[in-house]
Structure formats: structure tokens, C-alpha cells
Amino acid sequence: MTPPLAEDHSLCKVLDSLIATDEPLITALSNAAALLYTTLENINWCGFYIFDGEKLVLGPFGGKPACTVIPMGKGVCGTAAQKREIISVADVDEFPGHIACDAASQSEIVLPIILSDGKLFGVLDVDAPVKNRFTDEDEGELAEVVSVLVGKLDAIITRSGNSWIS
DSSP states (O other), rough: OOOOTTTTTTHHHHHHHOOOOOOOOOHHHHHHHHHHHSSSSSSEEEEEEEEEESSEEEEEEEESSSOSSEEETHHHHHHHHTTTTEESSHHHHHHHHTSSSSOOOEEEEEEEEEOOOOOEEEEEEEEETTTOOOOOOHHHHHHHHHHHHHHHHHHHHHHHOOOOOO
């Protein structure tokens, strides 16, 4: 596991410098997932589910193999995407309809990724092997991460036409 970031290298600053807008969308998301997975403490899964116009499909991630398709409104990810709001769950066993991809996951936070044109891109999903893992501070930091990511994604999508590999 990567050591925590130095005080002068916030997660947002590192992400901003890591992702270039002239690279493919898949590359940007892969490096973002890898950075978060290796930097955030006490998590067991971190990645993206991408909205294909009807449902969420698995994108780049770090952790064990995961559910590949999540219907809108189902589980924490589908609910956060449908409501377009952050959902933090202290105990996944208490969330009605929770989708258990990894039995070790005990708490979860999901942040919708809304592009500047208002379109839903997908969600950032982070799971932890302990209950009550995510604080208000974590939520704020991850919301800032999503904001930086949206700026990068907007530029990449504008340049590439939403192509995953160009």
C-alpha cells in the first residue's frame, strides 16, 4: 500500500497532475482508480461504474472482481446515480437492497459523477472492510476529487468524442 500523501501533496493536487486531458478516457479513469485505491486508507475496493444510458457498467477499479452491471435505483451505486446525490452507508447490512460484490465490505460511499453539461457520467464507489469508515471529512475530500475528475473528463470527452481509447 502506498504511504499517505504528504501534507503539501493533497489527493486533488496529485490527481490533477496525474491526469492529462490529451490521454484516453480509459487511461484517466484507470489512473484515478489506482491512485485512490493505493492512497485511501482502510478500504478494500475503489472504482468507477459508468452510466451507459440505461444502467451502470463496471469501469476501472482496484480490488477484488466486482459486479459488472448495476441497474439504476438498485444498491448503493444505482441509488446514488438515480438520485444524483452522495450516499454514505455506515453499515451496508442496514441498506435495503445492498448489492454485495465482496462479503468483506462493511461500509460504502458512492459519489455521482455529473459532467458540466448536467449528464450523468457514472459513480465513484469506495468500499471499506469496517463499519462507519467514511466521515464527513472523507465525503468532502472525495467530492473535491470528483470535481477535479469532472474537469478532466469534460476536457477528454470534448476532445475525443467520448471514445474510450483515443
